[in-house]
Amino acid sequence: MSTDQSPDHSPDRSTGTAEPAWLLVTRREVVSRITDKSFLIGTLLMVVMLVGFIGFTAWQDERTDEVTLGATPDAVAMATVVQEAAPEVDDKVQVTVVELDDAEAAETALTEDEVDAWLHPVDGGWELTSESSEQESLTSVVEAVVRQQVLAENASGAGTTVEELEAGSAVTTAFLRGDAERAAVAEAVGFVFVFLFYFAALIFGMQLASSVIEEKQSRIVEIIAAAIPLRHLLAGKVLGNTALAVIQLLIYLVVGLIGLSFTSYKSYVPALTGPTAWFIGFFLAGFIALACLWAVAGSLASRTEDLQATSTPLTMLMLAMFFGGLSLDGRSQVIASYIPPVSAVVMPKRILAGGVEWWEPLLALGLLAGFAVVTVWVGERLYRRALLQTGGRVSLRQAWSAAE
Structure with a gap:
């Protein structure tokens, strides 16, 4: 059966x-x-x-990333602009500028963890040097601020404005x-x-x-x-x-x-x-x-x-x-x-x-x-x-x- x-x-x-x-x-x-x-x-x-x-x-959303940016005398002005403009780029990043005497002092400060990165001018632009790993949040802020600042200076030298230079360049997305x-x-x-x-x-x-x-x-x-x-x-x-x-x-x-x-x-x-x-x-x-x-x-x-x-x-x-x-x-x-x-x-x-x-x-x-x-x-x-x-x-x- x-x-x-x-x-x-x-x-x-x-x-x-x-x-x-x-x-x-x-x-x-x-x-x-x-x-x-x-x-x-x-x-x-x-x-x-x-x-x-x-x-x-x-916690990550609420946390503020406090970073220190070292600057030698030839970069103090730019570093100060980065410090002031950082909240507009990323309100979760707080930048503190540390003035350094020269390149040797900057390298020492990086090695001893006194600063997170060192901003200084190089041929054709600016360089952000860190000790052994990239400071992602600081890098993003510095790239945005330096680009905007340099564009403003170049536009002023050419007798125009950044807004006029960037007119029509905005790209938006839609689905x-x-x-x-x-x-x-x-x-x-x-x-x-x-x-x-x-x-x-x-x-x-x-x-x-x-x-x-x-x-x-x-x-x-x-x-x-x-x-x-x-x-x-x-x-x-x-x-x-x-x-x-x-x-x-x-x-x-x-x-x-x-x-x-x-x-x-x-x-x-x-x-x-x-x-x-x-x-x-x-x-x-x-x-x-x-x-x-x-x-x-x-x-x-x-x-x-x-x-x-x-x-x-x-x-x-x-x-x-x-x-x-x-x-x-x-x-x-x-x-x-x-x-x-x-x-x-x-x-x-x-x-x-x-x-x-x-x-x-x-x-x-x-x-x-x-x-x-x-x-x-x-x-x-x-x-x-x-x-x-x-x-x-x-x-x-x-x-x-x-x-x-």
């Missing part, structure tokens, strides 16, 4: 009522993992890292879809979305596949199969791991949005809530499809050592999703945003950037959901037919054609 003809309900001894088998498995998956110390510690560490990164970003400022934020948040999806699908997927192999290798699955239909076992495992992944994802997203509200990017938080909600929807559909495939990868293996071989196509697919989500742009990004399962990470990035028509996410999510349904149907057949075969690694063709 087929193992899939077992009763669909198991009695709940505590209440005396029947409960769907898949719900029992789901609860077992959630409870066993959510009470596992490694899961809790891993989640906590990720939250701590996230809070630390956001805190560091906020056909969205705007440049939002695109920069979308790029950063989009990376987070792609990383979170890849991280969750890989970690939970590997754990799901490993649990399938452990049950198969220990032959516990044969006992389970005698009590409940295998499709219920698969559904419970997939739904349980999906619930755990979504819970963990929500924790990270909530912490991230709250943390972002304490940085200089807090004005973007309201605009990010909508795309974040869309990402959760795409994450859910994409994760269910991939979780089912991970279960199949586990069922095809007979030993833990076989998992690397049975999961290689799935791992390659996830890597393609990861790098595609990060690198695709333009027309290729638009096309990929409708192709499952890559659309799970690409469409949320497009939504973040703006300029997406209202029907586009709905169409992409519908296609992704359809892909998930087909994947679950195919995966369920492969899983049922491969799970109880213990004679070695099972190929996809063998699993598909095996008898019930």
Whole structure:
């Protein structure tokens, strides 16, 4: 008799009522993992890292970079201009000028860390010398101020003004879809979305596949199969791991949005809530499809050592999703945003950037959901037919054609 003809309900001894088998498995998956110390510690560490990164970003935004600029007598006037104009170029840079007697004194001051850099004239311009590493913030300020000052002096000598010399030279940027400022934020948040999806699908997927192999290798699955239909076992495992992944994802997203509200990017938080909600929807559909495939990868293996071989196509697919989500742009990004399962990470990035028509996410999510349904149907057949075969690694063709 087929193992899939077992009763669909198991009695709940505590209440005396029947409960769907898949719900029992789901609860077992959630409870066993959510009470596992490694899961809790891993989640906590990720939250701590996230809070630390956001805190560091906020501190960097508020921190003023205090730098000392050494100047020999032939550069004191220019250095003073740099000191006075620095706040206009970068309000996070505070320049203090230190007057030095000569080049030898300047080199000594650099060696003994009395100054961060030494400004002095050279043939054809000016040179900013540092001890062994470039002072990036100071360099940017000095380049801007010196350029403006020299232009003003040259313009005055030519009987004109800097404004007249630069008339018509301004270059601005514009996007056909969205705007440049939002695109920069979308790029950063989009990376987070792609990383979170890849991280969750890989970690939970590997754990799901490993649990399938452990049950198969220990032959516990044969006992389970005698009590409940295998499709219920698969559904419970997939739904349980999906619930755990979504819970963990929500924790990270909530912490991230709250943390972002304490940085200089807090004005973007309201605009990010909508795309974040869309990402959760795409994450859910994409994760269910991939979780089912991970279960199949586990069922095809007979030993833990076989998992690397049975999961290689799935791992390659996830890597393609990861790098595609990060690198695709333009027309290729638009096309990929409708192709499952890559659309799970690409469409949320497009939504973040703006300029997406209202029907586009709905169409992409519908296609992704359809892909998930087909994947679950195919995966369920492969899983049922491969799970109880213990004679070695099972190929996809063998699993598909095996008898019930």
